[in-house]
Amino acid sequence: MKLAIGTPPETYSAILDTGSDLIWTQCKPCTQCFDQSTPIFDPKKSSSFSKLPCSSQLCEALPQSSCKDSCEYLYTYGDYSSTQGILASETLTFGKASVPNVAFGCGADNEGSGFSQGAGLVGLGRGPLSLVSQLKEPKFSYCLTSVDETKTSTLLMGISSQRISVGGNRLPIKKSTFSLQDDGSGGLIIDSGTTITYLEESAFNLVAKEFTSQIDLPVDSSGSTGLEVCFTLPSGSTKMEVPKMVFHFDGADLELPAENYMIGDSSMRVACLAMGSSSGMSIFGNVQQQNMVVLHDLEKETLSFPSCTM
Numbered sequence: 001m002k003l004a005i006g007t008p009p010e011t012y013s014a015i016l017d018t019g020s021d022l023i024w025t026q027c028k029p030c031t032q033c034f035d036q037s038t039p040i041f042d043p044k045k046s047s048s049f050s051k052l053p054c055s056s057q058l059c060e061a062l063p064q065s066s067c068k069d070s071c072e073y074l075y076t077y078g079d080y081s082s083t084q085g086i087l088a089s090e091t092l093t094f095g096k097a098s099v100p101n102v103a104f105g106c107g108a109d110n111e112g113s114g115f116s117q118g119a120g121l122v123g124l125g126r127g128p129l130s131l132v133s134q135l136k137e138p139k140f141s142y143c144l145t146s147v148d149e150t151k152t153s154t155l156l157m158g159i160s161s162q163r164i165s166v167g168g169n170r171l172p173i174k175k176s177t178f179s180l181q182d183d184g185s186g187g188l189i190i191d192s193g194t195t196i197t198y199l200e201e202s203a204f205n206l207v208a209k210e211f212t213s214q215i216d217l218p219v220d221s222s223g224s225t226g227l228e229v230c231f232t233l234p235s236g237s238t239k240m241e242v243p244k245m246v247f248h249f250d251g252a253d254l255e256l257p258a259e260n261y262m263i264g265d266s267s268m269r270v271a272c273l274a275m276g277s278s279s280g281m282s283i284f285g286n287v288q289q290q291n292m293v294v295l296h297d298l299e300k301e302t303l304s305f306p307s308c309t310m
Contacts, residue, residue, distance in 0.1 A: 001122060001155060004093040005104075006046030012038045012119040016142070016155065017193030018296075019283070021127035022062075022075045023092075023134075024083050024105030025120030032109040036119040043106060048091040058103045059087055061128045073105055078194075081112020083121075102134055124192070124296075132157070132298065141295035141306075142192065144286055146259065162188060162250075164203065166210040167243030173203045178282055188282040190294065190303060196227075197261075197285045198278035204228075211273055214243045220270050227272040233264065240264070240271055247284075254305050260288050 004011045005025060012025060026033045028042045043049040051070035052059055059071035066072045071087040085107040091100045107120065115121070123130045124140065132140050135157065142155045162178045164171050177200050180187035186200075199207060208229045212219060217240060220230040233240060242262045247254045264271035274287045293306045 003122070005041055005090055006043075007048040007091055008046075009091070009093045009098075010039065010041060010046075012036070012041070013117075014120045014122045015115070015118045015193060016124065017121055017191070018124045019189055019191035019193045020075075020077065020121070021123040021125040021129040021133070022073075022083070022105050023102065023120075023122050023129070023131055024075070024085070024107050024110075026110055027085060027106035027108055030108055030110075032111055033107075034110060034112075034116050036116070038119055040119070041106070043088065046090065048100065050089045052087045052089055052103060056087075056103075058129055062087065075105060077112065077114075079112065079114060081114055082110070083107040084109040099135065102131070103129065121193075126298070132296075138299040139295065139297050141293050143293045144192070144289050144291070146290050147287065163248035164199075164207060165244075165246040165248065166207060167214045169210060170248070171203070171206045171210060173206060177203050185280050188284060190284045190289075190296075192286050192289065192294075194283045194285040195287055197275045197288045198283045199275060200282050201277045201279060203282070204275065204277035207275065208273070211243065215240070217271075220272075224268065225265070225270060225272050227274065228276050229273040230270045231272070233266070233269045233271055235269070249303075252304065256288060257291070260290050263287070 001016045002011060002013050014025065026036060026040045028040050030040060033040060054067035054071045056071065059065055062073045064074040073087050074082065074084045076082040083105055085105055087103060088106045089101050089103055091098055092102045124132050127133060137157045140157045142153065144153045145151045163173060178188045211229055215231055217231040217233070220232045242258045245256050245261050261274050262271055263274050295304045295306060
């Protein structure tokens, strides 16, 4: 997403992530910074920049922090990437709307291969540090266009149990597979910051078995794509018949277009299921969320998928 930071505002792009909370960007002086397409933010040039004290509630909300003359943070992600720096307050500008006093991470040590698509990250999670929590917005929604689409996706602010079917066959997934445990493990998160969907291993194995039995093509087990379930395409063919896939949520069935779960590479003559297996927690990734509105109602604690109007 595009936004601007500081006074005067400096425009940059950031990764939109419903799977985490912290808002951050790379800051000068950098001890470890990755290449970004826009200038690295210099807090000395902004009149609205202010370091947050260690006594602030948002500093205390950080999973890892320390204190010298201000609040210092370390924030890590599931792929072992991380950002480290100072928690500060700034004015953020979205289009023509400016919002003062938003807490964000001013990252001087930022490490991870997935960050290079932006100059930082905007967390939309449920914790107090996220953008939606700080703005006290009860609803937000987004509509992600296809990976290879040139149209801009949209983000609008202010507005449990599960089953899966493949080709009309409802899979015998145990009810407890996607349940959230008392210790916080398990469950399924809707994550705009993860590419493909990861299903708990027992559920993924059932999905993989069903696709393999219903698709009349040889299985490609070379591992060349890095995905777990792949098929060899016939010579000269770029099309294949794929079974319909439906996620059955409480109160709604979400039928996915084929391009949201099957991706192909004509040069390699393979087509793969854009999903993988995980241990414990399951993740509904952004490839599966293409071209649909994902509406989060934080007051009602509901998630819905209205039709996308791009």
